[in-house]
Amino acid sequence: MATKTVRFEIKRQANPDAPAVWENFELEWRPGMxxxxxxxxxxxNPVTADGRETTPITYDSNCLEEICGSCAMRINGKxxxxxxxxxxNLEQPIRVEPLSKFPLVRDLQVDRHVLFENLMAVKAWVPVxxxxxxxxxxxxxxxxxxxxxxxxxxxxxxxxxxxxxxxNEGTGFVGAATIAQVKLFNNHPxxxxxxxxxxxxxxxxxxxxxxxxxxxxxxxxxxxxxxxNAISDVSRDVIIQKAKDFLRG
Amino acid sequence: MAAPRIIVVGGGLxxxxxVIKIAEAGGTVDLxxxxxxxxxxxxxxxxxxxxxxxxxxxxxxxxxxxxxxxYGGDFLANQTPVKAMCEAAPAIIDLLDRMGVPFNRTPEGLxxxxxxxxxxxxxxxxxxxxxxxxxxxxLDEQVRRHESDGKVRKFEGWEFLSAVLDSxxxxxxxxxLDLRSMELRSFHADAIILATGGTGALFGxxxxxxxxxxxxxxxxxxxxxxxxxxxxxxxxxxxxPGEDKLRLMSESARxxxxxxxxxxxxxxxxxxxxxxxxxxxxxxxxxxPKYGNLVPRDVATRAIHKVVYELGLGLDGQPMxxxxxxxxxxxxxxxxxxxxxxxxxxxxxxxxxxxxxxIFPGVHYTMGGLWVDFNQMTSIPGIFAAGxxxxxxxxxxxxxxxxxxxxxxxxxxxGPIALEYAKNLPDAEGDGGHAAELARQAEINGKxxxxxxxxxxxxxxxxxxxxxxxxxxxxxYNKGLKQADEKVxxxxxxxxxxxxxxxxxWANTSFAFARQLKNMLELSRVVAQGAxxxxxxxxxxxxxxxxxxxxxxFLKTTKASFTGEPAGxxxxxxxxxxxxxxxxxxxxTAAK
Ligand SMILES: Cc1cc2nc3c(=O)[nH]c(=O)nc-3n(C[C@H](O)[C@H](O)[C@H](O)COP(=O)(O)OP(=O)(O)OC[C@H]3O[C@@H](n4cnc5c(N)ncnc54)[C@H](O)[C@@H]3O)c2cc1C
Ligand code: SF4
Ligand code: SF4
Ligand code: FES
Numbered sequence: 001m002a003t004k005t006v007r008f009e010i011k012r013q014a015n016p017d018a019p020a021v022w023e024n025f026e027l028e029w030r031p032g033m034x035x036x037x038x039x040x041x042x043x044x045n046p047v048t049a050d051g052r053e054t055t056p057i058t059y060d061s062n063c064l065e066e067i068c069g070s071c072a073m074r075i076n077g078k079x080x081x082x083x084x085x086x087x088x089n090l091e092q093p094i095r096v097e098p099l100s101k102f103p104l105v106r107d108l109q110v111d112r113h114v115l116f117e118n119l120m121a122v123k124a125w126v127p128v129x130x131x132x133x134x135x136x137x138x139x140x141x142x143x144x145x146x147x148x149x150x151x152x153x154x155x156x157x158x159x160x161x162x163x164x165x166x167x168n169e170g171t172g173f174v175g176a177a178t179i180a181q182v183k184l185f186n187n188h189p190x191x192x193x194x195x196x197x198x199x200x201x202x203x204x205x206x207x208x209x210x211x212x213x214x215x216x217x218x219x220x221x222x223x224x225x226x227x228x229n230a231i232s233d234v235s236r237d238v239i240i241q242k243a244k245d246f247l248r249g
Numbered sequence: 250m251a252a253p254r255i256i257v258v259g260g261g262l263x264x265x266x267x268v269i270k271i272a273e274a275g276g277t278v279d280l281x282x283x284x285x286x287x288x289x290x291x292x293x294x295x296x297x298x299x300x301x302x303x304x305x306x307x308x309x310x311x312x313x314x315x316x317x318x319x320y321g322g323d324f325l326a327n328q329t330p331v332k333a334m335c336e337a338a339p340a341i342i343d344l345l346d347r348m349g350v351p352f353n354r355t356p357e358g359l360x361x362x363x364x365x366x367x368x369x370x371x372x373x374x375x376x377x378x379x380x381x382x383x384x385x386x387x388l389d390e391q392v393r394r395h396e397s398d399g400k401v402r403k404f405e406g407w408e409f410l411s412a413v414l415d416s417x418x419x420x421x422x423x424x425x426l427d428l429r430s431m432e433l434r435s436f437h438a439d440a441i442i443l444a445t446g447g448t449g450a451l452f453g454x455x456x457x458x459x460x461x462x463x464x465x466x467x468x469x470x471x472x473x474x475x476x477x478x479x480x481x482x483x484x485x486x487x488x489x490p491g492e493d494k495l496r497l498m499s500e501s502a503r504x505x506x507x508x509x510x511x512x513x514x515x516x517x518x519x520x521x522x523x524x525x526x527x528x529x530x531x532x533x534x535x536x537x538p539k540y541g542n543l544v545p546r547d548v549a550t551r552a553i554h555k556v557v558y559e560l561g562l563g564l565d566g567q568p569m570x571x572x573x574x575x576x577x578x579x580x581x582x583x584x585x586x587x588x589x590x591x592x593x594x595x596x597x598x599x600x601x602x603x604x605x606x607x608i609f610p611g612v613h614y615t616m617g618g619l620w621v622d623f624n625q626m627t628s629i630p631g632i633f634a635a636g637x638x639x640x641x642x643x644x645x646x647x648x649x650x651x652x653x654x655x656x657x658x659x660x661x662x663x664g665p666i667a668l669e670y671a672k673n674l675p676d677a678e679g680d681g682g683h684a685a686e687l688a689r690q691a692e693i694n695g696k697x698x699x700x701x702x703x704x705x706x707x708x709x710x711x712x713x714x715x716x717x718x719x720x721x722x723x724x725x726y727n728k729g730l731k732q733a734d735e736k737v738x739x740x741x742x743x744x745x746x747x748x749x750x751x752x753x754x755w756a757n758t759s760f761a762f763a764r765q766l767k768n769m770l771e772l773s774r775v776v777a778q779g780a781x782x783x784x785x786x787x788x789x790x791x792x793x794x795x796x797x798x799x800x801x802x803f804l805k806t807t808k809a810s811f812t813g814e815p816a817g818x819x820x821x822x823x824x825x826x827x828x829x830x831x832x833x834x835x836x837x838t839a840a841k
Contacts, residue, residue: 015755030492032596037493043759044707046750055751056707056759060284062458064494065592067382068288084595105429106756116285120397125390126349131273131661137346139358146584149351149376152383153588156287188349 004029007049007093008038010057016104024049024093035082035096036061036071059108066222069155072162073098073108079162081222082108099162112158118178122198126191138189151184151230153223160217160227172206176217179208180230186237199234199241208235252277253671255664256423256438258409258465260286262381262653263636264444265388266660267667272395276668279436280392281404281425283460287389290446290458291656294381295589296365296501297373298345298653300338304359309370311335318651319830320841321367321545322616322644323788324804325478327826330623330641334658341657342374348387352376353585363504363585365649367545369840373650378501378588384653408761409465412441412472412632413686419674420631421681424690428761431754433690435683439671440631442663443469444656447615447637450765451773452722453714455612456488456497466619466638467768470775474627476809476818477620477640479772480779483647483789484723486549487572488611489597495611496596498572499589500649502606503542505581507574509533509553510605511562521571521605532556537837544837547646547789550610554723557609564607573605612722614652616643616789617776620808625663631674633667635659640806645788697763702746706763709740709747713766713773721777725792730781734817737773744770774817775809782820783807800832 008025026049027041036059043056060070064083071082074097076090087094102110154177161167161175182198185191202208211231218227255271257264260282268278282289301314314335319326346352346360352374353361362371376383395401406428413422413435422437445465449457470476487502487509488495503509510529517524533552534541544552553570557563564570574582574590579602582590593601618640625633625641635656642655716736720729744767751759785799786792805822812819835841 014753032492034493034596040493040707043762044705044711053750055753058756058758062284062288062290062460063293064459065293065496066595067379067588068284068290068292068458070284070288086596086598109756113285116287116393119390120393123394123397125394126347126387127394128344128347128391131269131344133340133343134347136343136360140351140354141358142354142356145351145354152351152376152386153379155292155382156285185349190347191349 006033006038006087009093009095010108011097012057012107013104015106023054029087033087035075035085035087035094036064038087057108058106067155069157072157072159074100079159079220081157084222099158101162101167102158115156115158115161115175115177118174119181122178122182122201123194124178124181124185126185126188127193128190140189144187148184148187150224150226151180154180154225155223157222159220159222163216163220165214165216166210166212171210173210174202174206176227176231179234180225180227183230183234196241199238200245202234203238203242208238211235253439253668253674254279254437255440255442255667255671256281256436257442257444258423259289259444259446259636259638261289261291261444261446261636262385262388262656263660264442265385265392266657267442267444267635267664268401269388269391269395270661270664271668272400274665274668277400279402279404279438281407281409281423283406283408283428285405286392286403287385289385290461291385291653292382293458293497294384294653295378295497295499296504297363297375297380297650298342298384299365299372299648299650300342300374300654301335301370301372302339302342302360302362305362305371307370309372311338313370314338314372316830317368318648319644320835321648322646323798323835324644324800324827324832325481325787325806325825326642326644327623327806328829329826332829334642334655337658338654341654345384345387348391350376350383350387363501364543365504366500366543366549367540367648369540373501373504375501378499378586381653384657409445409468410690410764411468411686412629413682414472414629415677415681418473418629420629421677422683424686426761429756431757431760433687433694435687437681437683439674440633440667442633442635442667443619443638444634444636444660445638448772449612449615450710451713451769451776452612452717453711454491454493454495454718456485456495457613462765462769463615463638463772464765464768467772469619469627469629469632470809471768471771471811472629473811474629474632475620476617476772476775478617478779478807479775479809480783480807481616481645481789482612482722482776483546483614483616484550484610485546485613486553486610487608488613489593489606490569490609490611491596496592497611497613498593498606498608500546502572502574502586502589505574505585506577507542507572509542509549509570509572511556511564511570515561516566522575530556530562539840540837545646545648547791548837550723551791553610569607569609571605572608574601575603575605610723612718614647616640616645616647617779620806624666625659626666626670631670633663635663645790693764697747698749698752698760700747700749702748704743704747705750706747706759706766709743710766710769713737713740713770717773717777721780723791725780725790726794727781727792730777733777734774734781737770737777738815741770771811778817779807779809779820798835804832
């Protein structure tokens with residue numbers, strides 16, 4: 001009996017200046033196989049479908065359970081996490097390419113550092129006095145916890161930024177993930193001391209006004225972060241903040 | 250003297266905790282990590298973090314937490330540091346709470362707690378079923394704050410290769426590899442903290458993230474550091490078997506009422522929900538009525554093995570048993586366990602709210618690790634270790650939800666101690682050994698890159714994992730352990746013939762992996778041989794030929810040192826500090 005196989009087309013690029021080429025692979029099907037396990041298979045036997053020797057594919061991954069946010073790539077044209085992309089649910093040949101909005105490093109690896117810079121710019125943290133023992137934290141009712149917890153599940157995968165029509169060099173837009181984190185920290189009883197700073201950071205060019213409410217982000221988010229909700233809440237707060245700042249002169 | 254320079258290697262909970270304390274004390278830190286720190290393995294932790302806050306009116310105390318931890322670890326852990334950890338835990342939870350971790354709450358707005366294995370108290374604070382993610386983010390955010398103040402420099406995407414040691418054998422810095430440009434560099438430091446996590450990759454497939462190779466620990470070990478209790482590896486009872494990874498199904502599933510069972514009739518063909526209660530074998534509840542499904546992990550894992558391999562009751566004859574949550578209402582499940590239920594749904598395709606999950610044990614946690622003194626310092630002066638990479642807090646078996654607290658506690662302790670050490674360190678003679686160490690590393694790299702062999706490193710690694718899993722996990726026989734060690738020796742030999750299918754000098758992942766593989770092989774010998782020497786059963790280490798604990802001979806810490814000889818590491822044994830709790834027999838058939 002012929003073994004069942006899975007066909008892949010993977011976009012390769014040796015470095016940022018090298019030309020991109022597509023390579024085809026045909027692998028033995030395995031139960032529960034996902035796009036990362038397929039690439040592990042290729043690393044152990046780096047040969048293309050037409051029998052040519054090649055190099056293992058460079059890509060980012062770590063947890064293999066969709067929680068570390070490493071393995072975002074474009075699979076059959078959609079930005080998603082490779083480790084949770086089961087081949088049984090994908091049309092073949094499975095076309096795998098790197099995210100397109102971030103500087104390419106090699107093959108499927110891109111540099112998504114900009115998200116961490118954006119988080120720094122909006123002070124996405126709670127300014128505690130110190131790590132010594134100061135007793136218990138502020139009381140938080142379950143209803144508040146349940147509202148904030150989803151926002152806190154963002155894995156920094158940048159899928160929302162990849163699919164956003166406004167996220168590009170022209171606008172310098174921070175993207176939906178950062179905006180959702182602003183909402184999270186502005187909601188926190190201690191975190192909100194920086195509320196005004198955060199809103200001001202989102203007020204200028206590249207800030208929240210760039211968003212066209214296209215809602216691509218919320219559809220692409222693997223963690224179902226309530227992004228449109230966050231964007232409209234923060235947007236409203238930014239407008240109020242602008243008005244206040246204007247009146248204060 | 251110039252301001253002291255500290256290097257922290259690793260940005261999981263332990264590394265970040267160390268960084269925060271140093272920055273807070275006014276020091277500056279260079280933080281190295283293979284992955285962006287926010288993507289470290291700590292992000293995977295699910296179930297929760299222990300602290301005896303006694304918010305449920307049960308009379309829990311830090312002493313009870315201490316006793317549970319020591320007893321759970323079968324008395325192998327040194328008691329002084331464990332006691333200190335349990336006493337510090339409640340304040341650590343408070344701090345995390347202040348940092349904004351969205352812990353689950355009681356109706357009154359206080360922290361909620363659940364029960365975990367090896368205790369009768371609700372002692373585990375949790376944020377849904379993504380506690381590790383939430384804790385890691387909280388510390389990551391604090392570190393970003395210090396980074397924006399210029400106190401922390403991050404080197405993400407750099408891999409630590411070795412320590413730089415001066416002529417007196419003291420640490421003076423590290424060598425590291427930029428995983429993008431493949432540049433090799435040395436960095437100066439007056440003290441180093443390693444917080445490089447677990448070693449799941451020695452076993453091929455495990456619940457760990459892919460970068461948990463133990464390569465950094467092994468490198469230090471080969472440079473002269475002792476490795477402690479290497480033979481103690483935790484196999485978690487409930488994992489989803491997979492081709493690429495064993496995905497964990499957290500103990501919190503049982504903490505919230507999940508029940509483990511198999512049909513009493515082998516190969517029962519009825520749909521699972523039609524099997525009546527009387528015909529279900531809830532073996533943990535029957536065998537351990539007091540602790541039930543929440544016996545410690547080593548006990549649960551062996552019970553599942555027995556049910557599958559001795560009683561032949563695995564589901565459809567396969568190595569699997571049910572973990573059942575279907576009797577709990579959906580709203581509660583979603584509120585408390587959604588994160589892990591989603592993992593099952595995504596990777597298996599069934600909804601565990603409707604059908605029982607199929608699970609089996611998998612390699613999970615490294616109790617052993619770099620030997621450290623009570624000040625978190627390894628046997629190499631100036632190199633400290635914290636988190637899963639060191640051996641100190643869990644003895645022969647770790648209790649669920651005790652790791653996160655040990656990582657943060659160890660990190661918090663190591664930071665200020667390392668800073669103090671660094672302040673008092675006299676200047677190095679000459680270049681402190683930097684040029685020599687760089688040359689040594691450059692030679693290893695050059696040789697590997699140009700090796701004209703035939704062996705694929707990823708294939709060698711698979712063979713290692715299969716052999717280690719077969720012989721050095723749940724049930725250990727001396728014959729098998731010898732075979733495992735011989736296999737490693739064979740692989741080390743074949744490694745000399747390794748061939749990189751990629752020789753480029755840009756983002757070459759095969760090259761980085763091949764370097765790690767060599768270190769994994771050296772460390773595997775410590776695990777296999779340590780297990781061979783320990784002719785007793787204690788915690789996770791179980792030998793049917795020596796089924797009892799033997800305190801007289803083996804109530805001792807195993808310390809391995811590297812020799813470079815074909816026979817492998819050298820072993821010695823050290824007394825365990827048992828000054829607070831007298832060792833007593835460990836059994837979970839009744840309350841202790
Ligand atoms: C699926 C899962 C669930 C778990 N759930 C729980 C739980 O509910 N409760 C609990 O208490 N424990 C739990 N644990 C255990 C716990 O998560 C880990 O023990 C803990 O997170 C380890 O933290 P760490 O800081 O020591 O290391 P890690 O988080 O693994 O971090 C290691 C760091 O070191 C870096 N690193 C490694 N090698 C190098 C190198 N050579 N050069 C540079 N950097 C390097 C990595 O990049 C990373 O930043 C769980 C473990 C798993 C696998
Ligand atoms: S709503 Fe549209 S424009 Fe706005 S962040 Fe989302 S994808 Fe981008
Ligand atoms: S908001 Fe969603 S898509 Fe965007 S980075 Fe976070 S998890 Fe990814
Ligand atoms: S590998 Fe972590 S999200 Fe895919």
